[in-house]
Structures are given as C-alpha cells and as structure tokens.
Amino acid sequence: MTKRFPIRPRWTTALAWAFIVLMGVGLSANGASKRTTTTKATKKTATSTPAKVTPALAPNTVAITRATGVRVKELLVAGASDLRPAFEELGRLFSAQTSTKVTFTFGSSGQLSQQVINGAPFDVFASADIGYVDDVVKAGVGDRSTKATYAFGRLALWVPARTQKRIFNVLDLADRSFKRIAIANPDHAPYGLAAVQTLQSSKIYDLVEDRLVYGENVSDAYRIATSGNADAALVSLSLVIANDNGGRYVVVPAEAHKPLEQTLVVTTKGDRASSAKAFAALVSSTTGRDVMRTYGFLLPGDPKPSNNND
Amino acid sequence: MDWFPLWLSLRVAASATVFAALIGIALAYVLAKGRFPGRGLLEAVASVPIVLPPTVLGYYLLVTLGARSPIGRAWESVFGQTLVFTPTAAVIAASVSAMPFVLRTARAAIEAVDPRFEQAARTIGLPEWRVAAQVTLPLAGRGLIAGVALGFARALGDFGVTVMLAGNIPGRTQTMPIAVYDAVQAGNDHRASVLSAVLAGIAVVVLVAVNRLSRIPGAGHR
Numbered sequence: 302m303t304k305r306f307p308i309r310p311r312w313t314t315a316l317a318w319a320f321i322v323l324m325g326v327g328l329s330a331n332g333a334s335k336r337t338t339t340t341k342a343t344k345k346t347a348t349s350t351p352a353k354v355t356p357a358l359a360p361n362t363v364a365i366t367r368a369t370g371v372r373v374k375e376l377l378v379a380g381a382s383d384l385r386p387a388f389e390e391l392g393r394l395f396s397a398q399t400s401t402k403v404t405f406t407f408g409s410s411g412q413l414s415q416q417v418i419n420g421a422p423f424d425v426f427a428s429a430d431i432g433y434v435d436d437v438v439k440a441g442v443g444d445r446s447t448k449a450t451y452a453f454g455r456l457a458l459w460v461p462a463r464t465q466k467r468i469f470n471v472l473d474l475a476d477r478s479f480k481r482i483a484i485a486n487p488d489h490a491p492y493g494l495a496a497v498q499t500l501q502s503s504k505i506y507d508l509v510e511d512r513l514v515y516g517e518n519v520s521d522a523y524r525i526a527t528s529g530n531a532d533a534a535l536v537s538l539s540l541v542i543a544n545d546n547g548g549r550y551v552v553v554p555a556e557a558h559k560p561l562e563q564t565l566v567v568t569t570k571g572d573r574a575s576s577a578k579a580f581a582a583l584v585s586s587t588t589g590r591d592v593m594r595t596y597g598f599l600l601p602g603d604p605k606p607s608n609n610n611d
Numbered sequence: 612m613d614w615f616p617l618w619l620s621l622r623v624a625a626s627a628t629v630f631a632a633l634i635g636i637a638l639a640y641v642l643a644k645g646r647f648p649g650r651g652l653l654e655a656v657a658s659v660p661i662v663l664p665p666t667v668l669g670y671y672l673l674v675t676l677g678a679r680s681p682i683g684r685a686w687e688s689v690f691g692q693t694l695v696f697t698p699t700a701a702v703i704a705a706s707v708s709a710m711p712f713v714l715r716t717a718r719a720a721i722e723a724v725d726p727r728f729e730q731a732a733r734t735i736g737l738p739e740w741r742v743a744a745q746v747t748l749p750l751a752g753r754g755l756i757a758g759v760a761l762g763f764a765r766a767l768g769d770f771g772v773t774v775m776l777a778g779n780i781p782g783r784t785q786t787m788p789i790a791v792y793d794a795v796q797a798g799n800d801h802r803a804s805v806l807s808a809v810l811a812g813i814a815v816v817v818l819v820a821v822n823r824l825s826r827i828p829g830a831g832h833r
Contacts, residue, residue, distance in 0.1 A: 406778060
C-alpha cells in the first residue's frame with residue numbers, strides 16, 4: 302500500500318465536510334424555529350351541536366378579546382391520562398369557538414405536577430386528584446384562585462372479550478384465572494391509588510397483590526390489558542367508555558375508594574392567563590359538564606348515582 | 612398525519628450531533644494523545660451517559676437545568692423563558708446521550724492512526740495543532756464519521772432523557788420516539804406503527820452507513 306504524504310483531499314474528507322454543512326443547516330434551522338403555530342385550530346369539528354355550545358362559550362370569547370386584545374394562538378394543557386378522550390373533545394370545541402388551538406400533554410398527575418413545578422410551560426394543569434394541584438400551588442406556580450374541582454373520577458373493572466368467567470364486581474379478581482391485573486402506578490397516578498384502595502376495601506388486596514402489574518399512568522395500564530398482556534384492568538371509566546376494545550366492564554362503586562377529586566388550576570400568568578381561565582371555564586360550563594358526563598365522570602353538584610352495577 | 616415529530620427529531624438530532632461531534636472528537640483527541648493526571652477519571656465521567664439509565668440521566672439534567680436551579684434561573688433571566696421543556700432542552704438531552712458514542716468511536720480511530728505519520732509531519736516542522744488538523748484527524752476520518760453517524764442515530768432515538776428534560780408537548784418537544792409512545796398511549800395503533808416504521812427505516816440506513824464506513828479501518832492500518 303502506498304503511503305502518501307502530504308494527504309490529498311479524498312472522498313472521506315469531502316463526506317466529512319458535507320456532513321458538517323448538513324449539521325450546520327440543521328442547527329440554524331433549529332435556532333430559527335420560532336414556530337408560528339400551525340393553524341389547525343380552524344379544523345372544524347364534527348362532534349356535538351354547535352348551537353348548544355355557543356351560549357356557554359360566547360361570553361368567554363368576548364371576555365378574552367375585550368380584556369386583553371391579545372388572542373393566544375395556542376394553549377398548553379397538561380391533563381391526567383384519564384382525561385384524554387373528554388379533553389380532546391373539549392379542546393376541539395374550544396378552538397372552534399376561540400380560534401385558540403389547545404395542545405395537550407397527558408400523563409400521570411404526579412409526573413405532570415413535577416413537570417409544572419420544574420418549569421414546563423403549561424397554561425392549565427388538570428389533575429386526577431386535588432393533592433397534586435395543592436403541590437403545584439404550594440410551589441408557587443399555580444394560581445390558587447383558579448383552583449376548581451371539575452369532576453369526580455370513576456373506576457371500572459375491564460376484562461377482555463376472551464374472558465370465560467362472568468364478572469360482577471371487583472371480588473371476581475380473587476379468581477386465579479386473572480393471572481395479571483393492570484393498574485396505574487399508585488405512587489404517582491391517582492387512579493392507581495384508587496385501584497389499590499378498592500382492592501383493600503374489598504379485602505382482596507392480599508389475594509391479588511402478586512398479580513398486579515403497573516402501568517406508568519392509567520392509559521398505559523389500560524393499554525397493557527387491551528393489548529392482551531393482562532387479563533383484567535382496574536382503570537378509569539372514561540377510557541373504557543371511549544374505547545371498550547370489545548371487552549366487558551363493570552363500574553366500581555364510588556364508595557370503594559377515596560374520591561378522585563379531579564381538580565384543575567391555571568399555571569400561567571399575564572395574557573395567557575385569561576385564555577387559560579376561559580378553557581378552565583369551558584370545562585366547568587354546561588357544555589363541558591355534558592362532555593364529562595358522557596365519559597362517565599361524576600360532576601360536582603350532581604345527585605349521586607344509585608349503585609346499579611349491570 | 613402530523614409529521615411534525617419527524618422534522619423536530621431530525622432537527623434536534625442534527626443540532627445535537629454538531630455539539631456531540633465537536634465535544635466528543637475534541638475529548639477523544641485529548642484522551643488519546645494527552646497524558647495528564649485525572650485522565651482516567653475524565654474518561655470514566657465522559658462515558659457515564661452510556662451506563663446510566665436514561666431516566667436517571669434525565670433527572671440529573673432536570674435538577675441541574677430546571678426552573679429552580681441556578682443555571683435554569685440564569686437562563687430564564689437572560690432569555691425570558693425556561694430552558695427545560697423547550698426544543699433547546701431536547702437538543703441538550705440528545706447531545707448528552709450521543710456524545711459518549713462519538714467519543715468512544717473517535718478515540719479508537721485516533722489511536723489507530725500510525726504514529727509514524729505524525730512523527731513525519733513533526734520532522735518537517737508542523738506545529739502540533741496542524742499535525743492534528745492535517746494528519747491525525749484526516750487519517751482517522753472514517754472512524755470519526757462512523758462515530759458521528761452513530762451519535763446521530765443515538766440522538767435520533769433518545770427517549771428517556773428527552774422526555775424527562777423536554778417533556779411531551781405535541782408540536783413543540785414531541786420527538787419521534789415520544790410521539791410513538793404517545794400514540795400507543797392514545798390507542799392510535801396506526802400512527803404508532805407508521806412512525807415506528809419510519810424511525811426503524813432511518814435507523815437501518817444509518818447503521819448500514821456506519822458499517823460501510825467502519826469496515827475499512829483507519830488509513831494508518833493499511
């Protein structure tokens with residue numbers, strides 16, 4: 302092999318330079334990426350009757366534009382995983398009315414509260430319980446005056462279609478044919494904690510403890526079961542209603558666990574706060590309550606349902 | 612279908628590769644050529660991101676750069692917004708996880724360069740920085756490119772560090788791997804499978820490139 306010196310430019314050198322230039326382009330593109338938010342907000346929704354929406358929302362819309370003159374393009378909402386189906390619907394309603402797009406991040410309430418406390422730019426934090434909202438307020442990043450309980454969460458016991466055994470209530474989980482039971486991680490997911498409380502109050506926790514598998518949040522737990530990797534799931538009724546995946550379910554009595562006091566708080570200041578408050582108002586409005594009810598939530602002020610399982 | 616996560620991932624990975632390449636290759640050169648106290652420690656520390664679980668690494672970064680940390684507060688007072696949970700945070704996350712891969716590959720390539728070439732360059736009076744820039748690094752070229760490509764692949768695929776430091780905000784910090792995770796959570800299997808296939812495709816292309824580049828050893832071995 303010939304050993305040449307000095308080194309002539311070769312194709313490797315050319316390739317290296319090409320790579321560096323490419324990276325440079327990427328870098329500058331990244332720096333200049335003050336993204337003007339895509340106007341997806343204009344996407345019309347096929348859901349619900351607009352006529353019913355207008356009266357509840359119109360005052361808010363006026364309030365936003367009058368009070369600040371600024372229209373926020375995009376609102377960032379951190380929501381507990383059980384809220385995904387209901388809040389995505391509310392988000393579409395909100396953007397149809399205010400042309401403010403609502404972007405959601407879903408996760409366990411515990412994880413989201415940590416993100417909010419550590420500086421995540423969310424405008425609204427909708428938790429599945431009240432404790433994590435209190436944490437956020439205590440850390441000084443939530444506006445205490447906007448704290449509002451918008452719903453009470455409900456648990457459901459879901460089993461896949463292939464299940465032989467008929468299920469009536471949580472006690473059926475004592476049966477060893479349910480080899481794996483998916484729940485959300487009780488350490489940071491309120492629905493996971495409620496599931497554990499339910500099993501404890503039903504006095505079968507000791508019988509099922511070694512068969513529990515944890516999802517990172519409640520939708521993760523549900524996915525574990527619907528993908529065939531668990532034989533039952535104790536998850537939020539809202540997710541099961543949104544997509545029962547051909548399985549069967551029973552609603553867990555609300556008394557079986559401590560109330561899932563789903564509470565939200567506005568976590569932003571200035572111009573964005575009024576828009577965030579408008580979204581919070583929508584959740585608690587007549588329209589919002591109708592949507593939440595559709596997904597099985599109990600609402601503050603509503604009469605308690607009779608225990609009609611099945 | 613919303614392809615924002617793909618473009619974000621490519622942008623983030625490209626930027627992260629620049630940082631990882633600059634720092635990684637510089638460190639690799641120092642570690643390969645330098646003899647100084649604390650070299651072993653520096654080498655170990657620089658490789659920590661390979662060993663640590665990504666979530667642990669992400670947590671440390673969040674504590675170091677978060678809104679309540681001194682660095683985070685300083686950043687916010689200068690730029691008016693927090694550093695974490697932004698695309699910039701995603702770049703930092705990807706850079707940190709990619710850097711050791713560049714470093715290790717580059718170091719092996721630099722060490723494989725036949726020292727006689729460097730000696731020869733010194734005999735004609737080239738200063739040490741020109742020896743590095745004109746002899747050592749070009750001769751280690753293939754290895755360096757392979758390392759950088761590997762770093763790019765690692766940056767593109769990062770999940771754990773990014774999700775801790777940049778969060779999962781669609782349209783802002785939701786990179787490809789996080790979008791796949793989110794689609795699975797949402798029960799949107801179609802989206803999850805399409806995004807996964809694209810990501811897997813890119814990974815295979817990059818790995819084929821890495822193999823082609825690293826099959827032929829550095830020129831010093833010819």
